[in-house]
Amino acid sequence: MESFSFWFFGGCTLIGSLLVALCPKLVHSAFSLVLALIGVAGLYWGLGADFLGGVQLLVYVGGITILFIYGIMLTPKGATKWSLGSLLFPGVIAVVPLCVMLHLAWKGLESVIKPVDAGVPQPTVDAIGRGFLNREEYLIPFELASLVLLAALVGSVYLARRKKES
Amino acid sequence: MQPLAGYVFLGTAMFVLGVFTMVTRKNAIYVLMGAELILNAAALNFVAFARYMGNRLDGQMFAIFIIILAAAEAAVALGIVLQIHHHFPSIDVSKPDRLGD
């Protein structure tokens, strides 16, 4: 079951990401991104992070993507035309890390990190909630995150406001 | 249990594709999407490693914070994109190549 979910959602993620990177049209890419993000949410569930998967769906798929589509509607239409010259250097710098990571993932990872199997994961919502409100764990980052969000809110409103023409 | 290497590979692929998107596309929205891919790759790695080191919660916590920051980033970045669009007629990121005064 876990294997199936990994292959399925992993496939969604990979294909979604590839389409984001390669689709000539912006709208297509945006919907591919939705696919990739849903895939990540599925992976989270597969990893036992049920709460996180929900958050991923709500915030990313439901919020950020809508934001993108809203942004897309504001911009002129146009399609990317690929050419060999424009792809060469990015391709090289993308392939090199990929190869290195693959090499590491298949050869070296098991020797560096000894996986500890702690059995089937339990639901995490309760633990995360307590962790956020525990002074000795994540209370302060939690509060700071709310401040960051507030600042981002105010900042984006300020930025998006139509300036008075001088 | 599914080996850790699979998740690491997926994360790497997302990261690389994100960088590729950011580097090759001229449209600012694409650049932001690339950034989202990169962030998701990092979060996926966090969660996977946490799972494979004894069902720890820390990784998930960090992933949650990453999502929070990504939301904030997306909001601010889209504001900036709007400003660029307003200032230049387009949202081509190769246009604003010098510092303003």
Place this chain on the structure above:
Amino acid sequence: MDFFDDATPAWYALAILLLPAAGFCWNAFTYRTEFTRKRGHIVPLLTIGTALFCALTIFKHAVIDGDVGDTPHAASATHDAPAHDSGGADAPPAAGSLADPRWSWSSKAHGVVYRIIDTGALRIDAGITIDHLTATMLLVVTLVAFLVHLYSVSYMHGDKRFSRFFAFLQLFSFSMLGLILTDNLLLLFCFWELVGVCSYFLIGFWFEQDEPPKASMKAFMTNRFGDVGFLIGILLVYRMFGTTDLAEIYAGLQAVAEGRAALPPLFGWEAGTLLTVAGLCLFTGPMAKSAQVPLHIWLPDAMAGPTPVSALIHAATMVAAGVYMVGRIYFFFTPTALAFIAGIGTVTALVAATIGLVHNNIKKVLAYSTCSQLGYMMLSLGVGGYSAGLFHLYTHAFFKACLFLGAGSVIHAVHTEDMREMGGLKSKLPVTYRTMLIATMALGGVPFFSGAFSKEMIVEHALMWGWSHGLAHMLPAIVAIGGGGLTFFYMMRLIYLTFYGAPRDQHKFEHAHESPPAMTIPLMVLAFLSFFSVGWPMPFLGGHKLPELLAAPPALASIALGHGADHGHGGFALAFGVLVLSCLVIVFGYRLYKQTYKDRNPGPEVWVARLRPLHTTVSNLYYFDEFYRATIVRFSYATARVLALFDSKVIDAIVNGVGTVGQLIAAGFAAFDRIVVDGLVNLNGTVCHALGSRLRRLQTGNLQDYLAFAVGGMAFVTLLFLFLA
């Protein structure tokens, strides 16, 4: 238990020394601030007041309590001798030993030493020595300095360089106290020059005016003559004893006197000549500093400075430093040198007193009086009256400071220094008048006033010296006795011209008013001290003990030359005789004054007419200035002209030649510079420019390029790690 058992006095002494220095620094470094400009007197007053307190402590323990006065130990032995354990345990000096019987405390015995120079050949250790002489001088200097500081607050009020004046006063106090405390001849010389330069600054304090700069230059140049001799003397002493430490010099001379050592031969002179020459060289310093004929000419001109300065520097302390210095190295003088000192003192006492009779400037009369009194002190030291001379220095400091400050008060009131424009001020300036009268009595030697005690001791010694050396040597005694009459006459003349009679300048008289308390309080304190400190009714401040405590050291030089020490006390009969004689002379002086000025029978004009040639000579100050102008100054100018000629013809030619050669060499170097050095520099620039113009293409300003570079760099580093691992 005992104040002088450990190093405590050194800290007191250092506080006395360094507090005024700190005050000077404070005023000098904060002179821009509002506080220092307007209230520049506060810090100096505090420092000098604290120094006064410390000096009082030392004086109390050393003189009044006589803490260790009864346990003398050799000053020469302080280096290796441990501090004495308890009073009475010390054995008295062995009979026939020439160790200094006087009590003295040296900081070197207690580990407080400051090594200043150590070149191997020359070593200078600055230590502090305290004996009765030092303790007394400390008290006198700090006390007079404090009172003068206080007085200046009012006197200098409103002067645009108010804070600078106090800074100089502080610097002077520091130098003078250092001069007193040091135990090294070379350091004494350094402080000696410091007080000289302070005197220069303060005489020329009002440098916008015409006279003060000239007077300060004159004072400085005249002192140079003396200081050259002083320095030569120090070098001679160093050649003889290999040290400039006073205690070591004493020990060296003691060894010679006891026949344990011999002086090294120098210029082929025998020991007597050598000691005499060195002593006389050393004496030229005090001769200039203490304004002895023929180097006295600067002191009257120095009155161009502010009056508090005249009181502090040119009456009470700095000019007395010469006398103090002679006292410090008293053991070093041979009978010949002492006779010379006595002769100089005699001439000075007489010459200055006679000029004082005819001068009309109130401050200059006082200056000549100071000169004359310093002559008295030198005379006294010369005839063997060591304690009498230093005692006179002590009493003179108070009453002369009082007189000068009084004169300052008068000048403050009538804005003139010419006594012909004063008169009748008695009613206007009652406090000034009374205090000055008391000081005049003290200076004149009226019995029961402080001056009388010291003066009679001087006369006594002069008489005994003359008696034992033959008739020709009676001259100092005669001058000492007769001078008393002259002194009293010219001082009463000053008082008369200033305070009695009808006002000769009605306008100035009407505008005169008594000075504020800041000026009158110092006057009253000084008048009190000139009467009571060593006066008859009460033994105040230990003054009654001073003559005994200031006992002379063994005359080592005389003993070394085979002369016996001719100390002796004339006994009660002589003392009484001198007292009667002095009284007679004073009465004669008073009669003369009364007849001339009060009764005008005949008046002073008649005397002037009768003694026309003498009066002209004296009025022209014995033509000293003219003589110097015709000889030394002229010679200096002539020499300067010859040297200038030499300069312009020979030296300039050499310099020009050197310049031409230099130009040629420089041309060679310039060529090298142009071709080689500039070439290298240009090459450097070209390479940089070429590199830069290629590399700048990377700076596209495009965000995506930068991101690509960053990720490319990351990939490169990852690869590197991979292969290295």
